[in-house]
Amino acid sequence: MLNRRDAVRRLLADRGDMLVVAGLGQPCFDCFAAGDDPRNFYLWGAMGGAVPAGLGIALAQPERRVLVVTGDGDALMSAGAFATVGAEAPENLAICILDNERYGETGGQVTHTARGADLAAMAAAGGVRKARTVRTEAELADAVSALRSGAGPMVAVVKVAPESEPGALPPQDGPHLKRRFRAAALGVEDK
Amino acid sequence: MDDWRDGIFEAVKAAGVTQVAYVPDAGHSRLIERSLEDNDLRAVSLTTEEEGVALLAGAWLGGAKGVLLLQSSGVGNCVNMLSLARTCAFPLVMLVTMRGEWGEFNSWQKPMGVTTQAHLELCGATCYRCDRPEDVRETVESAFRFAYYTNSIAAVLLGQRLIGAKVFEEPASC
Numbered sequence: 282m283l284n285r286r287d288a289v290r291r292l293l294a295d296r297g298d299m300l301v302v303a304g305l306g307q308p309c310f311d312c313f314a315a316g317d318d319p320r321n322f323y324l325w326g327a328m329g330g331a332v333p334a335g336l337g338i339a340l341a342q343p344e345r346r347v348l349v350v351t352g353d354g355d356a357l358m359s360a361g362a363f364a365t366v367g368a369e370a371p372e373n374l375a376i377c378i379l380d381n382e383r384y385g386e387t388g389g390q391v392t393h394t395a396r397g398a399d400l401a402a403m404a405a406a407g408g409v410r411k412a413r414t415v416r417t418e419a420e421l422a423d424a425v426s427a428l429r430s431g432a433g434p435m436v437a438v439v440k441v442a443p444e445s446e447p448g449a450l451p452p453q454d455g456p457h458l459k460r461r462f463r464a465a466a467l468g469v470e471d472k
Numbered sequence: 473m474d475d476w477r478d479g480i481f482e483a484v485k486a487a488g489v490t491q492v493a494y495v496p497d498a499g500h501s502r503l504i505e506r507s508l509e510d511n512d513l514r515a516v517s518l519t520t521e522e523e524g525v526a527l528l529a530g531a532w533l534g535g536a537k538g539v540l541l542l543q544s545s546g547v548g549n550c551v552n553m554l555s556l557a558r559t560c561a562f563p564l565v566m567l568v569t570m571r572g573e574w575g576e577f578n579s580w581q582k583p584m585g586v587t588t589q590a591h592l593e594l595c596g597a598t599c600y601r602c603d604r605p606e607d608v609r610e611t612v613e614s615a616f617r618f619a620y621y622t623n624s625i626a627a628v629l630l631g632q633r634l635i636g637a638k639v640f641e642e643p644a645s646c
Binding site (some may be wrong): 300302322324325326327328329330331332333334335336337338339340341342345359361362364365368369455456458459462463466467469 | 490491514516517518519520522523524525526527528529530531532533534535536538552553555556559560561562623
């Protein structure tokens with residue numbers, strides 16, 4: 282099984298000017314553990330918000346690569362957003378779903394992906410034609426390259442081991458996260 | 473007669489909006505049509521209203537202003553996602569066309585319609601009601617100033633008295 286921390290570390294290494302939205306729970310911790318960056322926007326709640334928030338950034342900054350890193354629970358909650366991404370078709374938007382088939386923060390209950398739901402197929406059916414499931418090291422290496430620089434929109438569902446990783450908690454203060462992101466990404470200093 | 477509908481569009485343009493997120497509604501149809509025709513606006517059709525709350529948070533992170541168009545029933549879909557705008561102090565303007573109030577015939581619209589403002593206020597939004605055409609443009613302009621200067625959620629409730637109550641047929645018992 283692939284390791285989520287390793288996958289995210291590779292995704293974010295030498296990231297250039299990439300802008301990142303991290304979905305609530307483990308994906309936030311994975312992104313923080315890979316090295317905090319003001320151009321990471323960590324969602325501590327707002328379940329179902331990672332994909333549409335990434336879409337909003339991608340439409341506002343069409344010249345920048347925007348990467349959403351989220352989990353299967355968050356992606357299932359916003360499954361309709363695949364259709365919105367498919368319809369808007371931003372080439373600069375890449376979505377990495379770390380699929381451990383579990384609700385990791387609530388006791389490890391299985392999600393629908395453990396019971397037959399296929400998030401890559403759902404994304405493709407929603408209009409995000411470049412959708413794949415990643416299970417091996419070789420597939421991960423190819424997916425990392427595509428997610429970082431391939432033409433989007435795209436979804437890569439990375440099947441990862443369900444074991445939880447050591448705690449790595451990013452800042453939680455929402456206005457701070459917002460201001461530092463805008464300062465780093467846009468060069469604006471909000472009052 | 474329909475001038476207030478153009479007034480909303482002009483207020484949206486004057487505010488510098490570039491992303492118009494919407495779930496279609498008859499009351500917003502003019503605004504949606506004009507947004508789709510405008511090369512400087514990205515009109516984003518949503519599958520559910522809370523997508524728009526998150527989308528416009530992203531828009532602001534990317535330096536763009538937006539507006540969310542929805543019907544009163546859709547306010548209920550937004551409740552948890554509004555915690556994103558509230559917790560992070562994202563500016564957010566919601567233009568809500570009302571159902572389930574003045575002249576409503578469909579009882580299924582009533583539960584959200586009669587509680588829309590209360591729901592929004594519990595979620596931290598400041599509400600401005602419009603029932604007269606002459607108030608619409610100024611109210612929408614004020615909502616944009618409020619939201620973007622104070623990093624807050626502002627909702628304009630466009631009353632059914634303004635829009636015109638939807639009529640399918642006269643109930644037999646009336």
